[in-house]
Amino acid sequence: MSNVDPHAPTVSFPSPVRGRGRPGAARWIVPALVAVAVAVALGAYGRIHDPAGTAFNLAGFSSTGAVKSWLATGAFAFALAQVVSALALYGRLPGVLAAPWMSTAHRWSGRVAFLLAVPVAVHCLYGLGFQSFDSRVMWHSLAGCLFFGxxxxxxxxxxxxxxxxxxxxxxxxxxxTVLTVAWLTSALWFFRTFGVTT
Known part of the structure; x- marks a missing residue:
C-alpha cells in the first residue's frame, strides 16, 4: 500500500539552466589576462624605448620632476579619497553612514586620480623608460606598470x-597599493631629496 496522498499536488523541479548559478571563470580570467598584458606591454615599451629625457613641462614649475611629483601626489590624494569613500559605502568605517553623494564622489575621485596619473606615466615611459639601476627605481617602474594593469x-x-x-x-x-608604492618611490622621494618645491 502506498503512503503517497493521491490528492497532493505534484512538484517538479526545473532542470539546471546553463549560464545561471555560479559565475564562470572567464569573468575573472579575462580581466586578469588583460591586466598582465597591459603591465607587460608598458614595461616592454619602457625597456626598449630610447628615453627622450623629458616628455612635458608646465609653466610655473621648476622642473619636470616637480611637475611629475605634484601630479602624482594629486593622483594619490584622490585615490586615498576613493578608498575612504569605498570603505564608507561598504559600511567599514565605524560611526560613518554612507551619504547619497558618496557613490558619485567615489566614482569621480577615481576618475580624477586616473587622469592625473596618465601624464605621469607618459613622462615615465617616454621620458625615462623602464629602469632598474637601483632598487627604488626598479620598484617604481614595476609599480607604475602594475598600476595600469x-x-x-x-x-x-x-x-x-x-x-x-x-x-x-x-x-x-x-x-x-601599487599606486602607493609608485608614489612613495617617486614623489615622496623627490620631495625628501629636493624639498617640497614647485
Missing part, C-alpha cells in the same frame, strides 16, 4: 555581473 582589470570587472563580493574590493585595494 590592475586599473584595467578593475574597469573590466566593474562591467561584469555576479562577481563574488570580495573581488572588487581586493582588486581596488591592489590598485591603491
Amino acid at each position: 590592475a586599473f584595467s582589470a578593475k574597469m573590466l570587472l566593474l562591467r561584469a555581473e555576479r562577481l563574488p563580493g570580495w573581488l572588487l574590493p581586493v582588486v581596488g585595494g591592489l590598485v591603491f
Whole structure:
C-alpha cells in the first residue's frame, strides 16, 4: 500500500539552466589576462624605448620632476579619497553612514586620480623608460606598470555581473597599493631629496 496522498499536488523541479548559478571563470580570467598584458606591454615599451629625457613641462614649475611629483601626489590624494569613500559605502568605517553623494564622489575621485596619473606615466615611459639601476627605481617602474594593469582589470570587472563580493574590493585595494608604492618611490622621494618645491 502506498503512503503517497493521491490528492497532493505534484512538484517538479526545473532542470539546471546553463549560464545561471555560479559565475564562470572567464569573468575573472579575462580581466586578469588583460591586466598582465597591459603591465607587460608598458614595461616592454619602457625597456626598449630610447628615453627622450623629458616628455612635458608646465609653466610655473621648476622642473619636470616637480611637475611629475605634484601630479602624482594629486593622483594619490584622490585615490586615498576613493578608498575612504569605498570603505564608507561598504559600511567599514565605524560611526560613518554612507551619504547619497558618496557613490558619485567615489566614482569621480577615481576618475580624477586616473587622469592625473596618465601624464605621469607618459613622462615615465617616454621620458625615462623602464629602469632598474637601483632598487627604488626598479620598484617604481614595476609599480607604475602594475598600476595600469590592475586599473584595467578593475574597469573590466566593474562591467561584469555576479562577481563574488570580495573581488572588487581586493582588486581596488591592489590598485591603491601599487599606486602607493609608485608614489612613495617617486614623489615622496623627490620631495625628501629636493624639498617640497614647485
